[in-house]
Amino acid sequence: MLLINCPYCGPRPEAEFANGGQAHIARPADPMSLTDDEWAAYLYMRDNTKGLHHERWRHANGCGRFFNASRDTTTDVIKRTYRMGERPEAEHQGAKP
Amino acid sequence: MTDTYRVRRGDGAESRNAVHFTFEGKSYQGLAGDTLASALIANGVHLVGRSFKYHRPRGFVSAGSEEPNALVGVGATQSRYTPNLLATQVEIYEGLVAESQNRWPSLETDAGFLNEYFSAFLPAGFYYKTFMWPRMAWKKLYEPVIRRMAGLGRAPAEPDADRYTQVFAHCDVLIVGAGPAGLAAALEASNSDATVILCDEQAEMGGSLLSDRSASIDGMQAADWARAALDELRKRPNVKLMSRTTAFGWYPHNFVGLNERVTDHLANPAANQPRERLWQVRAKEVVLAAGAIERPLVFTDNDRPGIMLADAARTYVNRYGVVPGKQVVVFTACDSAYRAALDLKAAGAKIQVIVDLRKSASGHWVDKARAEGIKVRSDSIVRGTSGRLRVKSAQISNAQGGDAETVACDLILMSAGFTPSVHLFSQSRGKLSYSEELRAYVPGESVERERSVGACKGLFALDSVIESGAKGGRDAAAKAGFPPRGERSYTVSARSVGADAFIGSVMADHQAEKRAWVDFQNDVTAKDVRLATREGFRSIEHVKRYTTTGMATDQGKLSNMNALGVVSKQIDVAVPKVGLTTFRPPYTPTTFGSFAGQSRGDLFDPVRKTSIHPWAEAQGAQFEDVGVWKRAWYFPQVGEDMHAAVARECKATRESVGIFDASTLGKIEIVGKDAAEFMNRMYTNAWTKLEPGRLRYGVMLREDGFIMDDGVVGRMATDRFHVTTTTGGAARVLSMMEDYLQTEWPDLEVWLTSTTEQWSVIALQGPNARRVLEPLVEGIDLSADAMPHMSVRQGRICGVPTRLFRVSFTGELGFEVNVPAGYGRAVWEAIFAAGKSYGITPYGTETMHVLRAEKGYIIVGQETDGTVTPDDAGLGWAVGKAKRDFVGKRSLSRPALVREDRKQLVGLLTTDPKAVLEEGAQIVLDPTHPIPVPMIGHVTSAYWSATLNRSIALALVRGGRSRMGEELSIPMPDGVIKAKVVDSILFDPKGERLNA
Amino acid sequence: MLSPAIMRSNALSPMRSSGTTAASATTLSILPDAAKLVFRGKTEAIEAAGAHFGVKPSLEACRFAAVGGRSVYWLGPDEWLFQAVNEDPIEVFGGMSVALQAQACSLVDVSHRSDGIAVAGPTAALVLNHGCPLDLSLKAFPVGMCTRTVLGKASLLLSRSEEHVFHVDVWRSFAPYVWQFLDEARSLS
């Protein structure tokens, strides 16, 4: 059970959270203007990063907020959590394993 | 029987109570504090089990949790019977019943021993090479035979009578292992404000100190020092001591699983004791002080009862006060066996000879042995043994070969050095490094917040063990934010036994080696390991899987390094290059019940009930599980089956009035100035024009365009919606809404609150519904004009506040009365009383399903299955065509979603009105088509309709709406049923009744 | 015409009898009914709500504030629970709604959504830790703290009113589960 630092409540056990998949995938502003390929990319394509990965969690059994976490998928070490709307730090952006 | 092998215990505590137990049906006496192993040894019993494959007679190899041989079944009754327990860990209590395993008819004469004679034909992996012909014989003949041979103990056959619990715990410092290293760590770490947990798998804490007669610490005998240290720790409020508690697994983020055995050692456990308790500990810092495990030597016939690890024998003598043998041959590659020999000698055993593998034996311990008159042979090996049910002699020769001398004995001690217990360290994903000196892996770089100390780090001299423990304890407390208040010093007086070690087979010439066991329990010999490498299984992972070495219940604690040694030598690749198999949880086998904890029966999952549930129960309702909810399914009256009850309930509702508990529906209150805009985005429908006081049926899609949920939505005010969802969909819908709101549209001023459980919902349906309600309602005009179909009003009913919906899921004039849940049952009963004169009839979900099916209303999850679009379900009308966007809209125009031949919802009327279709039945055009028959759809709902006096069905059929009137076939195992495609609305298509 | 005596029922009423049977240092009891409102909205609005309610809501995460029988629990950065023990939900809701009319917020009456359990005694934290994965030491979970969390397979609102007294607020249909779970835990600890 991971220990996840909710930006609002502090470190809490994974049991209180729901995972929301890869972060920073904005819903297109005008979906109808997208090609089928572009829409499919939004719906389904994920980086599936091996290494530092930015993902969404919701403190579902806590404060209820969504936030982001940067986790290394090769170790499960969470480097940082940050609020919705914030960007991952530059040093964290690269997805090198 | 009396215990003739009993000697004085090292600590002089001789006033131990006698304890009686049975093994193999025979009664024995032991002393309190004995394990089953020490008690049997006290009685001269060494034969305790049979090996897995060859059924070789086996005795005790160890004195601890690494034991591969001495597996027993324990328990007087089936509901408390446990197989595969280790006699070296089972503590005896008055009345304990234990039996051996994997033998028939008896332990002494075991028919399975026949395998032994065929052993030449049963090498590693033999089963992959044979049993293939004739083809069916594997299933019918070979496999059943092999299966019969499988397994060790027998599984308990009756439900477990015990209970288990789990506890989450937190601490600043968790220390695993309470030997000298762990005790020192605990003393230091707890000399601060840090909270400390110290656990040890054994009944008594102290680890190796309990077996030590020669060492002293702070002027005290080792075991006394341990007890004094424990006394001191016990006094500290920040320390929790947990004996009989195994740290079995390391999970990410310093989360460690401990399993506490609470009652297994008690004859009469108290009622409030669970059998085991699973502790899930989040530790800021961990100190691993798990010690080291002695390694066997691999030599021919090294598996006979009476062949034992040297340090285990030392533990039996010094700690338990029993001598495992009187005529002893010692075979060793290191000094520590000398210490064991001396301790056994002191206890009265005769040491025939110490056979030392090393070229030359010298130093303190060797000198001491010689000085005590013990014969020492260096550069020599034990090359074979004899004795069927107990070892009788050892054949000893020079290491390089030559003539063998036979020495009589009843005990052979062996030691190839010690393997540090790096299990938890490795589970934490710390990197291991190979120590050439120890011939073992030791902890390298850490990944988690932990450190290893003492023998599990590869330190074996007691002073350095204690020093590392103390330092580890201080360091852990400091890292956790609690620097200790001081340092204490320890004076240790102990002679080191050095770190010499050996791995692999002792025979210089492998051709001369007969069978020498590497993995005792799984009967893997050095030959098997070599065969595997010859056959190309060179990765150690392949060797493991091909030979099964290290896969037994001891998980290679004794065998892995020796297997590695054999492989390394055979393929001439350095040990670290050969690699190492992965350490996995649990450290020792751990009870299923403990993992399950309290989650059983009614606590397996919450049983959610509505506030009206007890009333339904009292009426004799049958219930069905819908998600975690219990819902009233139907209300049988005396003599009725489900069909009769449902027919009656349907009729009563259509003819007069029925009452239904709809409380499980999900409810969400959506409030804020942008509420309508938010609804527009979430649902396919358009909401802007819905006026306060009106209801609308809403459909919600997933972003991929398929129906996710539906429900009736009431607009309570311009900025307030009362949304309902399906019973199972409530949580899903709310979290999807929150997701969009928080992450896509944070600018919207709208907030969500779950009100599922705030409201009880009482559906009153049927032509007399209004008449029943009217007298109970205050402040609401129920007339058709004032309150048309699909409207909502607020007022009071029976004096309590209500949101009264005029809505119908039955096609009848209907209301859904929402009242605060605490009043649900009372209001229900009041309505029921008021309805008595109209023959009001309670109905359950089954009737609800029939009534709505007659009307062609879909049920999400029944007519839809996650692959159905609104158009497929005939809900195209609910999709706001003019809307620029809503969740799922873009997906609806994907090529596969606009195909003409998609499955569409239609009604089906069987040609034979009496024939009720089966839900899930497949629909075809040509039932005579050879298999595979092309299928064009399936029946989603099918019932007997009492109203229509015939069967009805809904179905999803390819291009269904263009097949109106067509006759289709539904091939069933016992014949083809014909049915005609019709509109999905089968009853009152104009909706006159619900508008009444 | 109207039924004169409609009594509010509590999902835990059937549990009442099993209150303190087991020999345990921890007791379970049912908390009195209360008016409960979920407030969600912007910071200005929460201040106005607090002012009207007479209890200043905590802006600090996971804390509750109480004055007499009234308390306000922080549930999330835009969400608070207003609770008034033994008060009429309709009145409390009505008053608050008026006070918040001009505010950007949502107020929803959830008085009947949940029931309350008091877990009291020197081993209360240990009993709760049978299913709740939080650190319930005084240091990590001081008096005055509240948070939504889980217990076994249920979600709930947990708060600590005294060193040895915790309150559990749990949705009605989960309440019997939570009660039974805690009852078994205390009887086995």
Place this chain on the structure above:
Amino acid sequence: MQKFSALSLLRAGLTGHVGWQRQWRSPEPKPGYDVIIVGGGGHGLATAYYLASRYGVKNVAVLEKGWIGGGNTGRNTTIIRSNYLFDESAGIYEHALKLWEGLSQELNYNVMYSPRGVLMLAHNIHDVQSFKRHVHANRLNGIDNEWLSPEECKEFCPPLNVGGSMRYPILGGALQRRGGTARHDAVAWGYARAADALGVDIIENCEVTGIRRAPTGEVVGVDTTRGSINAKRIGVVAAGNTSTVMNMAGVRLPLESFPLQALVSEPVKPIFPCVVMSNTIHAYISQSDKGEMVIGAGTDVYTSYTQRGGLHIVNHTLDAICELVPAFRRLRMLRNWGGLVDVTPDRSPIVAKTPVSGLYVNCGWGTGGFKATPGSGEVFASTIAKDEPNKINAPFTIERFRDGAVIDEAAAAAVAH
């Protein structure tokens, strides 16, 4: 290839088993191959075997970064069945099941395919409806699957807690008698040995680190930890690592990799005669021929390449097992491990050509691809050899996600494995 038989075993036994040869060679990589298969799991090895045995492509190498069979092939609970709902899935899994039935003989390697029956339990009315839908569809597709009443379930699998104190009582079950298990390791080894005998190079400890493409786009070879190797065609069968490998060719796939756990109990005498699956309470259990209970656990909710997972997943698995068989509460867990499963949005596999010429992919088998091993290998071999999918794997394209032609068994029935 040295023939395996009772006789050869007997003969070898008399001579101390010194004469056994390597089951597969350990060749150095050649400069180039007609086809390179990336990934030495069951699917990759089967692909190589069928390329050589059925499609005449023998200049083939299988590149494996570790040891063959060390991925999910070596970590799965070995449940085999074919009673899937949709025609597309039923087609590919039944194709596999038919191959399983003769696989030991075909490979001359006893893979211990054991058709002991797979019983899927229904615990609520929705399950019953859904399973019956399967039974009917399977019957018309020529796939055996029958409905059992609770009593019949009990008769077929006596340890089950039927009518007992279960939170979700067993309301019946769907039984596929031809379903069962096979020895996972033997599948990898058997295919490797048979492929090797046909000339396929199986190269272990050889991690693919790059996919080389010509300026015109098509693949020309791979970079590996053992050097560069040319290839005319490349088939990627890397399960959980597929995204990583395909990124090397610039191809993005709709995949996410999750930890999936399994565990075994200590071995006990035979007591559990078949495979039992319960999707509703998440329990998957059978007893191996060695005696352990082999139990499938759940996936963690987050993507991870660590091949482990959380303790709470194991807790939930075992509470379900103990509900199904309360006597098993006293059994003990011997070992618990994790695999790395690659999951597509519709949880059905992709076995297809890719936008890159000469590059093929076989992935997305998620939590349930062991059962497909022979069929998947066979159709993938055909696809590579003919440069076009055959009828069976034609629906399992990448493009289905663009078009919306998803094959969503799980949504249709909430059925995994």
